[in-house]
Amino acid sequence: MKKIILSTLAGLALSSTAMADFPNKDIQGIIQWGAGGSTDTVMRSVSPHAEEILGTDIILTNRTGGVGAIATKYVNAKKADGYTLLMGAENPQMYKVLGLADIDYSDMIPVNVLARGIPMLVAQNDAPFNTMQEMIDYIKANPGSVKVGSTGQGGLASIVMAMIESEVKLDVTTIPYNGDGPALTALQGGAIDVMPAVLGAAVQHIKAGRMKAIALVDNQPSPVLPEVGIITEALPGLDKYLPYGPFFGVFVKQGTPDEAVAKLTDAFTKAAQAEDFQTLMNNRGYGIMNLSGQPAVDFLENYRSVSSWLVHDAGFSKRSPEEFGIPRP
Amino acid sequence: MEALNYFALSWLSPELLALTALGTFLGIYVGAIPGLSVTMAVSILISFTFSWDVNHALCLMVGIFMGGVYGGSRTAILLNIPGAPSAIATALDGYPLAKKGLAGEAIGLSTVMSVIGGFVGIFVLAIAAPTISEFAITFQPRDYLLLAILGLTLVGSLSSGSLAKGLFAGAMGVLVGTVGLDPLTAEERFTFGIIELWDGINVIAAMIGLFGVSEALHQLHHLDKAIIKQKISRIIPPWADVRRFLPLSIQSSFIGVIIGALPGTGGDIAALMAYDQAKRSTKKPEVPFGQGAKEGLIAPEAANNAAVGGAYIPMLTLGIPGDAVTAVFIGALFIHGLNPGPLLLIEQPHMFWFTVGNLTLANIFVLIFGLTGIRIFSKLVECPKGVLIPLILLLSVVGAYAINNSVVDVWWMLAFGVLGYFMRLYNYPIGPVILGVILSKLIDENWRRAILSERGDMGQFFANLFSSPLSSVLLAAIVFALFTQTPLWTRWLKPKLFSKV
Incomplete structure (x- = not known):
């Protein structure tokens, strides 16, 4: 009952956008890394702001293991409805060449690339x-x-x-x-x-x-x-x-409805502008990126091609970046 | 004077006082449930206390930390299921006490000794933090290797009865610990291509299975046996007992502080080492170790609570976490706009004395909450078996799932439960398995780092082993630990040296 009232309220608040029925239940946030790590800290400090804007709870769960691959595969196995978010770091971009998994962020939709480490x-x-x-x-x-x-x-x-x-x-x-x-x-x-x-x-x-x-x-x-x-x-x-560096981002599965992606993108873009989040990132020496849409995709592509080819040329890749059509930087 | 002000900050503000009390209370129960760890509770609180004032958030978290480390002993004593790896040694002598109907007394004694350990840890933190943290970071990979090898000699202490069976169990633990991605090269080891095995077999899942489930299965043998009535008249230990065991608890506490302050080792290894030290140094225990010796209960409990103060030492002075929980604390400080690091005490000088004062307060609450409610807890053991056994199994499944929100850990837990059952049946000790798993990684990583640093040159490795004072001392400790087990020492040298004593 409480939920219905809440979602109605959320609906009223967002009445300017037509058919505001996303989100009408709790959103699950799956964090790739363990409690207390840098990914965990970033996600736990940005989520409360996004919750406020979305008008719903984001329930955060740490699903660690396999250099983040377990969380990535888990989210990819869920429905593409925008209710399961992958909150991750840069690692999946190397999965293919290191032979760790056959998916990376190019198989997902970036909601927001929040920040980058220098x-x-x-x-x-x-x-x-x-x-x-x-x-x-x-x-x-x-x-x-x-x-x-x-x-x-x-x-x-x-x-x-x-x-x-x-x-x-x-x-x-x-x-x-x-x-x-x-x-x-x-x-x-x-x-x-x-x-x-x-x-x-x-x-x-x-x-x-x-x-x-x-x-x-x-x-x-x-x-x-x-x-x-x-x-x-x-x-x-x-x-x-350059510029190159480990990053933190929020992703959803490929095939998520545009409306849900748009709302999530809007929420996280605003959340990343919150003052205390900005202070936190500055204190930790991270550069705020707050990228979404095409600029986010471009950054992710560049990261993938730089790392994949460097690793390949240095001789410790399991498979060539060419197999996956990753262009040289 | 200013220091005293900050020290008393959390004592004088009713809100902070209440939050510390609440944290400690919750911590005891979080710690008592296997699988729910302090690390997990504290990191969940980070997002929960996000918008709070930093002092409020810290009070709650410090309480959980202090209470949680103590709470692990509860289920270890009552049900033989350690709430956390740091309470494994507690179960060795605590559970036999409960079986004799002395659970109340055991919990009372462990509470008082935990609190004494906690105070020693805080005291050392308050007076010697900078010196100890500078010492702790000079530990080189080869020193961690030696420390871990010293840890392996504990197998002897943990296996009452046959040493061969103890060695077998310890070696099995070491083998279990090697499963997963190679920590240095990320090559897969014993994973059979299964992604869930990349991070290896979770030590807590193994612990819950080996202790909890196997205990439940074992008790099925004795379903009809009369329930042991618990004596609950004496809960607060008599002063004579406290005074008698005070030297041991202080000695154990110092082991706890130092091991706790080393980045990379924590309360689990500290408690086991203190247990071993107690077993070696106690000349004539009233009851043999492993059958309910009070010394065997006191040493690990004092040590693991002293390790809390120890873990704070490098964190507050250098911004280096002393264990997994203080690593989360560093994240919390960041979120609240502070810069934990070597400059913290210069930029925020009040943080140090505030934390020391708050830890002291939480430790007092451990004493209060620890000693009240023992009566109800002791009744738990008097539960009919038909209720108790399903309860243990349920708790084990919930605990194993909670570690990683993963069903895989539940399967591992059950498998180790069956393994543990057969180990008990054939009188194989269980403690060494967990010890092996914990130490396996430490040995594996540090041996390879040590030898990589010398570019594979064994000669150079040994030369450095003898030229570094720290390494030489640790090496001497290992040699001594092994030598004192040889017939040359026990039959000939020892009587000669100590005959007049």
């Missing part, structure tokens, strides 16, 4: 280099002596290193960790020397002087760390890959 290289304070050029020179002079942290093949760190390797061959020792958090801890303890991480994860440690910034892997400096140089100063050839 990758950067950080080094431990005792490392004998301060800039990208000095780092390259040092590694060339001392092959094998620099330990670089990673988050596994296909993870952000491996892709940043593959980008650099596409311009200059470097002999480093790679040590994998389960995520950039543990790797940055290891960096402070001296177990590794260099880590490609997202700005948001490293910024507080840099400001406190516990590690040093080498370069931003982006095509423009960041207002959060204005004094840090960008990687294209040392390696101009990387410009073709």
